[in-house]
Amino acid sequence: MLEFKLAIKNLLGSGLRTWLNVTVLSIAFVIIIFYNGMLDGWNMQASNDTRAWETGGGQYWHPEYNPYDPFTFADSHSQPPEAVEKLKEKGLMTPVLITQATAYPSGRLVNILLKGVDPEQKIVAIPSHMLKEISEDPEYIPAIIGKRMAQSLRINEGDRMLVRWRDANGTFDAREVTIAAIFQTTVPSIDAGQVWIPLEKLQDLTRMYGEATYAIVSPQSTSNPVGGEWIFKDDKALLKDLADIMAAKKGSSRVISSLLLAIALLAIFDTQILSIFRRQKEIGTYIALGMTRLRVVYLFTIEGTTHSLLAILTGMAWGMPLLFWIQKTGIPMPANADQAGVSIADKITPYYGAGMIMATVLLVIISSLIVSYLPTKRISKMKPTDALRGKLV
């Protein structure tokens, strides 16, 4: 306790030098929390939105289906296995059929994926209820598309667009679809390059009666049966891409955090060196009065580490209101931020988890403890007589 009191007294006595160190460290501390909070917030938002709009509680895939290879789509369709169909009867699964197609908006050629979804499904947030056929015209094909797709095709609600595809035998067919609704989603993987039409309509048009490419399982489904030849992909597998991106982002966040901390800790390290150099007589006096060298080392280490405690308190004082204000208002993202294919909302709401804050506090304290201790090793080599005379070590 004596050491801590002495440390506080010495630090406060140093005046501006202490507060400069504390300010720099507190800025690093707040920025590290902000940056990690932003990544955690983005991760949470992207994961939750992807589950809500696309992956549900898991998916059953046709064995040939590979979402990264569109050439597999033509072969990846069949009737879902019985065990999977049973989930549908309980309202815990909705099938999706995919076929490659070409859209011709205003005479332009755009390659698209034509996806069939059940208009009655409520498992994912796609507004499929807008696909309920309101027209008695048998040729009427309602379609919904995402906002990105609408911008790319330059079409609006109510517009008609010619779409060409091949049926299961490879025979061309082409019909006009009517854009029944344009939905806005943060998940580009269900928006870009895709046109959603009623599942049964697509099955009829492609002669793939009762068939699907994959099936989305409801998050309410407690058990996922073995789906015959179909492969079950759980939440972890479906969000792997997102997790990989986040891991890469966390890596870059660690680099930024290290740089910021290095700048702040360099100042503390410098201060410690200077303080030991300038306070040799004081060190000599402590030892002459009976303090062990270890205790003097301890005193100086505590003094350096106290910078970090003050920095954390200062950071909390000015950083907390700022961070909570940012959390409340969100960080606006540029309009084209989601063009990379990753789910990003218009605004990212940072999430400051207790674990992340505690980890950052420990990181700052432990790293400042280390840089405070390193210069004090010289003290253990000092002779008290030389120290009292102010002789250089």
Place this chain on the structure above:
Amino acid sequence: MKNNSIKNFTLLALSLFSLNLPGQDGNAILDRVDRNLSSKNRVIESSMTIHGRRSSRTITSRSWTEGDKRSFTEYLSPASEAGTKMLKLEGQLWIYTPSADRTIQISGHLLRQSVMGSDLSYEDMMDDRKLSDVYTVTISGRDTLQKRDVIILELVAKVSDIAYYRQKMWVDAERFVPLRQEMYAKSGQLLKRAELSDVKRVQERWYPSKVVYKDMLKDGKGTEFVTTSIKFDQQIPDHIFSKASLR
């Protein structure tokens, strides 16, 4: 007056007969068309001009074709495509690209992709089945096209594995060469149109030396094929149709 009425009636009946029961006639016309266009083998030099939105590019090639089973094509220009070779054996297609020095096999759904950005797919180029084998034919009328009398044939698919469910063909009534071909989707939507012209006499046949393919759903001028030289029934060495000739 009465005689005239009988004559008119007879002419009308004959013309109706020829329109309503033309199955055999249609097939006979298709046979004549096949005799003009098909051969044991042929060697063709041609240029393919692909009209894009901003510019056009022309690719010249030399092809050796034997029936509907074997074909070998070597691209001669432009420099970026020169040396590219394409070999078709039965239902398989290989492409050799000199820049990558690699031979790749085009199969499955890759065959449905466009050939060098043109309005034709590899599948379009490969599907050489006789029209009479895959379509039922009816004569739907007569017309004049390119200042020639033409018979209009309606072709409806009788097999399921075919790209175009229905076709309409304008065949020169005298030379039995198609002058226009339209390909339709199952829904009746017109998908592609081919305009054939510059019909020339080549070795006792009539052959259209210019064909313009157009994807009717998109803007643009389509893809133009011009046959600069064609020789039928030549002696083609067997090694031409081997994978060794790709390199």
